[in-house]
Amino acid sequence: MAAAAPGDLAVIAKRWKEKRGSLIMALHDLQSRFGYVPREAALELGRQLDVPLARIYEVVTFYNYFKLEAPGRNIISVCMGTACYLKGAPEIVAKLSQKLGVKAGETTPDKQFHLQQVRCIGCCGLAPVVTVNEKVLAKVKAADVIDQVHACAKGA
Ligand code: FES
Numbered sequence: 001m002a003a004a005a006p007g008d009l010a011v012i013a014k015r016w017k018e019k020r021g022s023l024i025m026a027l028h029d030l031q032s033r034f035g036y037v038p039r040e041a042a043l044e045l046g047r048q049l050d051v052p053l054a055r056i057y058e059v060v061t062f063y064n065y066f067k068l069e070a071p072g073r074n075i076i077s078v079c080m081g082t083a084c085y086l087k088g089a090p091e092i093v094a095k096l097s098q099k100l101g102v103k104a105g106e107t108t109p110d111k112q113f114h115l116q117q118v119r120c121i122g123c124c125g126l127a128p129v130v131t132v133n134e135k136v137l138a139k140v141k142a143a144d145v146i147d148q149v150h151a152c153a154k155g156a
Helices: 006-016 023-034 039-049 053-062 082-086 089-100 142-152
Strands: 074-079 113-118 130-132 135-137
Touching (some): 006 023, 023 039, 074 089, 130 142, 135 142
Parallel strands (some): 074 113
């Protein structure tokens, strides 16, 4: 899992600072970046947004969506945006679920892989898209996806 980079947090804070009621969206961005909400990152984000850590934890613990623990060593994100969906993202999720033995949103028991579905990540021309940690896999085929994932994975 990547360490909290102050630059990323500054970008997220800047994006949401002036918008009312944007704490959930800022935390969503944070979790998209790290795969969960790391304590130090939440603390720093709160500092930059002028929101107390207690308020951040209130939100994070209220919504099941947010995770406070690193979900797994390798984060596999399957884009379920329209372009990727139409080009086979559901089959990719099904194949990964079958091979890894977890559903979307779950982590393998050995903590090596976390499988998740995400919204459009902005490279629809490469659909269907899967990311493994920071690596983007383009025009993925369900039949090959598990090999591609293993090739990109850290220490699996
Ligand atoms: S729909 Fe998947 S990248 Fe846009």
